[in-house]
Amino acid sequence: MGSPKRTTIYDVAREAGVAASTVSRAFSNPRRVNAVTRGHVHAAAERLGYRPSPLASALQSGRTATIAMLVPDITNPHFFGAIRGAEGRARQADLTFILSNTEESAAKEQDQIERLSRSVDGFVLAASRLPGGAVADLARDHNLALVNREVEGIPSAVVDNDSGSGQIVDHLASLGHRSLVYLSGPEQSWSAGRRWNALRSAASEHGMAAERLGPFPPMTDAGGAAADAALARDATALVAHNDLLAIGVLKRLAERGVAVPEEASVVGYDDIFGADLCVPALTTLAGPGDRAGRAAVELLLRGGSRSGTLTDPHRVVLPSHLVIRESTGPAPVTGHSRRLLH
Template structure:
């Protein structure tokens, strides 16, 4: 027989409404009584019906997680981190792959916002006004995008990128190419500004060459390799690891090996960066902390708090794709 609030109530000789409140309004139930209810529910194998709880409380127990492109290796570890943090607070995650910016993404986000208690939106490319309109009054936290009026947690790679640039200079590189990320990407803009600032203020005589914007895909990096080789730059700083790995493959097609002929640095430290041979020099992203912080902040927003905008720092990790000129 399937466990229900009524079977739990019968075993404990209490009312079904008390059992229901133990799940939907625990603050209204005596702590010892609630402990007995939870223990009996677990023994009977009771599974809480979130839809029913939503009708009774106005809350679904769901948060929406929106990612830009689930095929991009940056997002799976972030999704896992969010799910782990949400599970610890008895909350489930509804995932939306928004694919791109534009009207379709705005409509998808708006529909999702009506089905969940709160939203975590990762790396959105929607225009600010469209993003604000899509989330409406739903409690929302952004990841890797800063928008006035919406709490966010971002990864600040400025210092790590400066360290990466200094490392290339130490290795003897003076002509360095910056492969810029997608147009409309907040993270791409931040990383571009950080590298430009480093090149402008470094004491070394560095020539910074720029190429892009390009989409953050392996294919885009592969296709960019011929133009990169033609610049004569001896080192490349790519927007992210996905692009960087594509460049490595494309350079190989041009007869250029990494790190013997060219050095390259990515960003984010996704799994692909560590499975490449040689392993990719990159800037690590604190995925676990990004996900956990986003869930904690969303809980604060839902409770009426204002956690503001929080920053985490990336760390430069030199590996096998950077070598001497």
């Protein structure tokens, strides 16, 4: 048997003996319907078990019951978890969910916010490429929450990359590595700067040398240039901005005959789908992206950047953990770079 037919506004209109437009106004704009008729419509709706749609309630309150999530690259598997978590929480709240791809462009991100501002009640900005000042300015006029980005005064849900980067360095130091290079992501990436600062600090505590190279686009195709830059250094450990870049690095090292992990260890961030399928399987920092997406929508439901004062924001920090696979191993006795360059 099929599911019971859902009661519609037309069923209520027939039951109440009024026009469907009158039923609509009785719920969406009750002041335009006289009290007697409005009561008659509500009684008919109650008898039939009819409930107005969230959109009807939104129209009554001046809201749209819609939120938008903006991501820099919709094809990057890193964002899949955050998107899934945000969409699921929006669905639970009977909100329409819009997803927008900003193509790693701060200008396109701002343009999308302005274009959608009259159509949505709030925005979730994932790994926003906008400068912090621009985000703060937008928050004065729009309801915002951030994922994997922090701007003072704006609600955010982030994976703890600080302690996670420390886990990476601890792991490499335990394997005898005395130097590392960080293959950085986009210049406007908040997480790239945050990860580098944490890596550099942890390396200093272990007496390890650390160098930042790049920026590189956070995609597999950029791995060749990143690997070549790393091979010109004496570092035995390569830490890539994300797994896509790390997978590209592994591919290039194989092309150049560099054995991983015997001659060089490689680490990524995000633990995307496929990180355990490449050869060798990638050691990477994992975090609950789906929980970050859910938390950001929850922050919007609490009022987002319009809740409380901007000096007392909501901030959710989620734990990260290192997943150790075959791409990391004991440091070689001598650096691989010198052998390759001669």
